[in-house]
Amino acid sequence: MDKRLPALLLISVFVVATCGLIYELIAGTLASYLLGDSVTQFSTIIGVYLFSMGIGSWLSKYFDKNILSWFIQIEILVGIIGGTSSTLLFLLFEHIASFRILLYGLVSLTGILVGLEIPLLMRILQDRFEFKDLVSKVFTFDYIGALLASLIFPLVLIPYLGLVKTSYLFGILNVAVALFVCVNFKREIPAAGYLRSASIISIFGLLVGFVYSETITSFSESMSYNDTIIYSKSTSYQRIILTKRGKVLRLFLNGNLQFSSDDEYRYHEALVHPGLTALPEAKNVLVMGGGDGLAVREILKYPQIQSITLVDLDAGMTSLFQKNNMLVELNKGSLLSPKVKVVNADAFTWVRNQQKKFDFIVIDFPDPSNYSVGKLYTNSFYSEIKGLLAENGIMVVQSTSPYVAPRSFWTVNKTLESVGFHTVPYHNYVPSFGEWGYIMAMQRQHYKKPVQFPAGLKFVSKESLDQMFYFPGDMTKVETEVNKLNNQVLVKYFEDEWGAVL
């Protein structure tokens, strides 16, 4: 027995070392997924982790008696904490305020426990090897484990298992070491039976986590998204999913892409500036939908604007874009501006109960892909909101793609005209969406193409505007019906036209 054991214990060193590094990598990856800025995240995570390991090593001197049993207990603990860490971090990410404390807390705890492992193991092995052999062997296995971990993590584990399953897997390996030590040294350990059952139960628990990890964290959607899901929440109205790949954030509502952070400026500049720049006197603005605050960000570039009312159904959405660091960075804190009043209400009902007039109105609803949203594109809705538009004001409506869905686009135009609006349709190219359409609507024809735009725009300019107002042959106007509550032709057009390409 004695001949075989040292070798097996050295394999434990190897496993323990691999696990330790994996936890560190998981924490680093998670932090950069969730908080962005991978250099800072990795660097601070590694720092905190190594420092905690130092604390662990220092603490190891206080363990005197029953080192074996302490080692087993620590292994079980590392397995449980390390194994569930990514699940915990994903689940608790929604409580954004305390997230960093939690992240670094978990990293420190894992670090301290991992820091305890090697010194304790060395002391267990000290009677079985000569000191120079011991140091050489333990550290050799430790570093080999580290190499292995750093290679399989990005190449095998993340692509095939994902973060959550990887942590559970290594949690199980960690506890398996505990179980193995427990079984082989049972004569030297007081209460070996108790420790053995504890490890078996822990392994079983982690196994359940491994199998059900997707259900537990309800990140099963990650299968259908190319990028890593860093936030997912079901509000009473919709499922909000935020994904990240590299520096690019994408927001999905009920599985439909709302924006991609690398080209959303093209959409939001086109939505706001052609209209608002033509209104130097504008003071009061209404934004319907657009709970991401990105249209509001563009509107705040006009210092003469005194108030912006943002009406979005979902408080879960607007508060996410008020609180989450990455998203607040993206919308430049627009929803926190004192000029902005956020109203969480149902658009149609809200509009019917409003009397106030607005100089500029942005309608940024989801596409008319179902009868519920379709109501917000009807002549009834437009005639209600017409009453809120100032005599010289402009309203702009996101109107789906005039290239993919020309009948849908021109139906919105026709419906706006049917309630007495004068309209100015235009379009631009947004890589994430394709060729996209917008329609300006006003009480009478008073639109003059602006020449001066706010500084710092990346897309809209006098020259691009000429392009935007021009509809080439493949997007020319088609005759359609008016979209009404009692016919909802738009939903049918939209289904047909997008159904053909998707």
Added chain:
Amino acid sequence: MSGAQYSKKQDLLKNINRRGFLLRASLLSSGIFLQGCLRKLHPKSAYKDIKGEIKGPNAKAGHLLRDKSPIAPPSHSHSVETLIIGGGIAGLSAARWLKKNGYKQFELLEVEQEVGGNSRSGKNATSSFPLGAHYITTANLHDKELIEFLHEHKVISHFENNLPFYNPYFLVFDPEERLLINGQWQEGLVPDFGVPENDKKQIRSFLALVEELKKAKGTDGKYAFDVPLDNSSADSEFRQLDKISFQSYLKDKGYTSPYLLWYLEYCCKDDFGQKLQAVSAWAGLHYFAGRKGIAANAEENSVLTWPEGNGWLVERLASSVKEHIRGSSLAYEISETANGKMQVLVLDPETDKVSAVIADKVILTTPQYVTKRLLRQFERPNFHYDSLSYAPWVTATITVNGMGSTKGAGLSWDNVAYNTPSVGYVNANQQHLQTNENKKVLTYYLPLCDYQPQVSRLAAYSRSYEQWLDMIIPELEYMHPNITEMIEQMEVWLWGHGMISPTVDYIWGGNREAGSAPIGNKIFFAHSDLSGISIFEEAFHQGIKAAKQLLES
């Protein structure tokens, strides 16, 4: 229709019927009782999370009327020129008409706390909802009185090229109707998905036929089928259709397609609470040809509806006569006083207090099976109460927190499944403007037409709440797998005499006419059962007609 021999034969028939009725009724109710006992062994089971109970029109009042239990003499009395008894659509419409014409000396008694009759509605945290009648269609252009009423309450906002422009919030929102057929939900209720070409041909042929009948006029220049139906042509070419059943008419015309016959039977169940063989051909065709309402902004015969169904119309009808309405007042006996006035005894079913109302004139807008009890002391020459047939109905108000996903067309206002006992459910949330509502209130309609009405009615009254769930939920599950766990609440409404059925020879056989004749210029009658078709428009005109008779008398 009179004559000694005929009466005798009728009596004989009645006896046979009666014996058969007793046999069937006892078999059926003992079956239900036994099943109920078995049910108790597995209490609630799968439905344990569903809250609700059986509700219905004031049963205590109904029984008081029928059983004529001894009631105390009136504690006080007061006089009024005109008394309207009954606060359904006919009663409210009569009251509105009187008021509109400057006549204010009247009172309206309603047995329930709320007026509205079959058009009453309810409300819960999710939505208002209809309990019975739930829509009208765009009015016939020549129906000036109805158009005026709709204009008065902005259902019609204005006129464009002389066509009414309907308020778009009241026209049913799209998608309007869907049918579960051959495993899939199709748009619209006329069977189409998976229907063989030959059947489609018959369906097209029938629809073309009724399109012709819609325009057809009799020798007197009147429409063959019109609303109110009393305005229809007297031409015997059309009226004789009342003497045969819709079923034999269709057979004679060579319509055999099961899909077409199902659709027509669905329509008869929906509007008359009866099957093809039990309604007259004239009535069956009237369903399709009577309504021809065109509009400036909607298709012909578009549906007008509200979350609360026709409860919305009740509210509008009642709005001008609120101060004349007395709820919780059961009129249970009418007699003539020595000086020729009408004495009406009225009981408050809540407090059991009795009072008397002395009126010069009475408009009776109660259904005839109630009127029969009220008018024990009066003759209605040639009017046979017992030949009127009422269809019993069950409606269920179902609150769901989801519906699951279905194949084909999505949730519509009216949702029907092919070849099922019910006529489907309507979605009260359809006319909501909110874009995102998970919870819905569905009103499910089940006409009890498998047996004679009396048998079905008796059976219905003996069923427990759980037994109704046993009948309703499997059908819902068939339409929406796994919906049971999404049902939060289900209130079952029992309408023992849900609506009049236009049985063979009822509409033009003379009985209706006899029943509509006022008694001595003192008692006037209005109810959709005197039209033979239980729709808002008929009751509305019944009320106006009685009010006019009274004002002219």
